[in-house]
Amino acid sequence: MLVGVDWGGTKIEVVALGEAGAELARVRVATPRSDYDGCLALIASLVGQVESTTGRTGTVGVGLPGSLDPRTGLAKGASSTWLNGRPVESDLERVLDRPVRTSNDADCFAVSEAVDGSGAGYRVVLGVIIGTGTGAGIAIDGRAHHGPNNSAAEYGHNQLPRPDVSEIPGPACYCGRHGCVERWVSGPSFARDYHQHASVDLIDPPRLSAKEILEQVRSGNRLAQLVWDRYLDRLARGLSIVVNTLDPDVIVLGGGMSNIPELYTGLPARVAGATFSPCFYTPIVPATHGDSSGVRGAAWLWKD
Ligand SMILES: [Zn+2]
Structure with a gap:
């Protein structure tokens, strides 16, 4: 199972996909804006929720409203400017207790449409x-x-x-x-x-x-x-x-x-x-x- 997280400036959405792209579960909530730790905790909770719904664990990919400096791992260029300077990927890996892949939200959009859109x-x-x-x-x-x-x-x-x-x-x-x-x-x-x-x-x-x-x-x-x-x-x-x-x-x-x-x-x-x-x-x-x-x-x- 593949779990996707869209960490947006206004909403956080989590979806669980089967290997062929079928949607197994989805949840969407408002982003606690400017509350970085609150967002991390919420994402961990929502991923747990879709895993509980499906009864399966998954890989987790996260789309961010910015990107990470490839050397320092710190967020940069985020339109949600309160994310900038944060070690987003390592923090997500800590709260989710697994490796996490992150990408800019627009990159995720391109990937989605390239794969089956x-x-x-x-x-x-x-x-x-x-x-x-x-x-x-x-x-x-x-x-x-x-x-x-x-x-x-x-x-x-x-x-x-x-x-x-x-x-x-x-x-x-x-x-x-x-x-x-x-x-x-x-x-x-x-x-x-x-x-x-x-x-x-x-x-x-x-x-x-x-x-x-x-x-x-x-x-x-x-x-x-x-x-x-x-x-x-x-x-x-x-x-x-x-x-x-x-x-x-x-x-x-x-x-x-x-x-x-x-x-x-x-x-x-x-x-x-x-x-x-x-x-x-x-x-x-x-x-x-x-x-x-x-x-x-x-x-x-x-x-x-
Ligand atoms: Zn500009």
């Missing part, structure tokens, strides 16, 4: 989560690709390529820089961009969600269409960094924004316009496992 059958899978933030991971032959810095696919913290004057310096990011791709392409960033432009013509315009803005796009609202076109252009410019470097075999999108069908019709031509290569044949597809991909991929960290 939309990236199955492709050798190099780029997984991109576009939700409240943006994260990306690379799976090669179904395994998470970790470089010597555990920093692969962190293109969300590159500056948006070819910014125009209005995009400099760009919004501040939790990483300490300005204008990161993540700060332009997340769902809240899209909603913020729409609101800023609506504010030019209207006093105190309503704050629409990404979903509501797309309804405006579909009903022919000119402002919404312009903001959506610019969003697609920014998403494509961001992806061009990875395509120009790695040229993955498939790009799988997850997170709330990935549920917008117009992404898949509008994005490929714009990526082709943003990359060095004028041709762009790479499939861009939605995730198969949706919100479950992160926790399933964590379990698959122990796949042979």
Whole structure:
């Protein structure tokens, strides 16, 4: 049995998978934010819970909202900044009393989709989560690709390529820089961009969600269409960094924004316009496992 833990900033989810991927048990609770020891104890308790439910013990893989320094083992770059500097893997091994494999949550997403999701059958899978933030991971032959810095696919913290004057310096990011791709392409960033432009013509315009803005796009609202076109252009410019470097075999999108069908019709031509290569044949597809991909991929960290 393979147990996966998704240690997120807002929720902790634990799933138990059979060797062929069948889900045997699942539990999800709110994250005790800023309480590191409380999170460790809770994870140990939840893993015990799924093992009790199934009557089996399992390997444990954990997806983190950050990554570990490969030399010191200390967490770095976590959006839940209270995790940074903590020896997460060794602490998890202590409370779970077994070896634990950890990976960035977006790496887990890529692994999940590569093993038995939309990236199955492709050798190099780029997984991109576009939700409240943006994260990306690379799976090669179904395994998470970790470089010597555990920093692969962190293109969300590159500056948006070819910014125009209005995009400099760009919004501040939790990483300490300005204008990161993540700060332009997340769902809240899209909603913020729409609101800023609506504010030019209207006093105190309503704050629409990404979903509501797309309804405006579909009903022919000119402002919404312009903001959506610019969003697609920014998403494509961001992806061009990875395509120009790695040229993955498939790009799988997850997170709330990935549920917008117009992404898949509008994005490929714009990526082709943003990359060095004028041709762009790479499939861009939605995730198969949706919100479950992160926790399933964590379990698959122990796949042979
Ligand atoms: Zn950043």
